[in-house]
Amino acid sequence: NAGVTQTPKFQVLKTGQSMTLQCAQDMNHEYMSWYRQDPGMGLRLIHYSVGAGITDQGEVPNGYNVSRSTTEDFPLRLLSAAPSQTSVYFCASSYRAGMGYTFGSGTRLTVV
Amino acid sequence: SQQGEEDPQALSIQEGENATMNCSYKTSINNLQWYRQNSGRGLVHLILIRSNEREKHSGRLRVTLDTSKKSSSLLITASRAADTASYFCATDAFLEGGGADGLTFGKGTHLIIQP
Numbered sequence: 001n002a003g004v005t006q007t008p009k010f011q012v013l014k015t016g017q018s019m020t021l022q023c024a025q026d027m028n029h030e031y032m033s034w035y036r037q038d039p040g041m042g043l044r045l046i047h048y049s050v051g052a053g054i055t056d057q058g059e060v061p062n063g064y065n066v067s068r069s070t071t072e073d074f075p076l077r078l079l080s081a082a083p084s085q086t087s088v089y090f091c092a093s094s095y096r097a098g099m100g101y102t103f104g105s106g107t108r109l110t111v112v
Numbered sequence: 113s114q115q116g117e118e119d120p121q122a123l124s125i126q127e128g129e130n131a132t133m134n135c136s137y138k139t140s141i142n143n144l145q146w147y148r149q150n151s152g153r154g155l156v157h158l159i160l161i162r163s164n165e166r167e168k169h170s171g172r173l174r175v176t177l178d179t180s181k182k183s184s185s186l187l188i189t190a191s192r193a194a195d196t197a198s199y200f201c202a203t204d205a206f207l208e209g210g211g212a213d214g215l216t217f218g219k220g221t222h223l224i225i226q227p
Binding site: 004031033035040041042043044045048050056058059090092097098099100101102103104105106 | 142143145147153154155156157160162200202204213214215216217218219220
């Protein structure tokens with residue numbers, strides 16, 4: 001099993017550009033979520049999904065959109081990139097509520 | 113806002129010694145989880161303790177949970193150089209009706225094991 005796969009691993013964007021960070025899991029996990037990690041801040045929840053077709057906002061959702069059309073995929077869209085979105089982004093999945101999460105290896109995003 | 117706060121922020125010990133990290137949180141939880149992150153890598157799930165449990169072991173790891181004080185500790189015994197990493201606690205909030213809404217992380221403890 002591949003686990004949680006995130007692409008790309010690195011990305012540089014110009015302010016105002018849009019892009020989609022991809023996340024896919026092959027473990028048939030119902031729960032998926034996106035986090036950003038900034039220096040000294042730990043991880044903060046952006047959006048999460050409890051199943052296909054169901055998404056909700058986390059702690060820091062502004063500037064990001066998500067959709068969950070399949071169980072496997074949970075892409076994160078940056079609508080108009082800003083320097084404040086420079087961060088490392090992690091996708092994670094869990095089989096069900098109350099279980100541990102499997103994390104992807106992250107996408108390091110720089111917005112200039 | 114951050115749910116958990118780890119203490120200490122950084123810890124440096126000699127190989128073979130025990131390492132203890134603490135975590136405090138603010139709201140009611142279903143469970144508390146500990147993760148390890150090696151530099152530049154993703155997080156790895158270490159151990160999960162449910163709100164009705166007080167202590168749990170996994171190999172060289174021992175986790176305790178005190179829900180009355182809203183705190184947890186992670187003990188790593190007989191530390192090794194490979195244990196050098198950042199350690200995060202994360203809480204899975206209690207929701208009426210069940211379900212989950214993602215994890216809330218602390219800022220982490222950076223552990224350095226000196227050979």
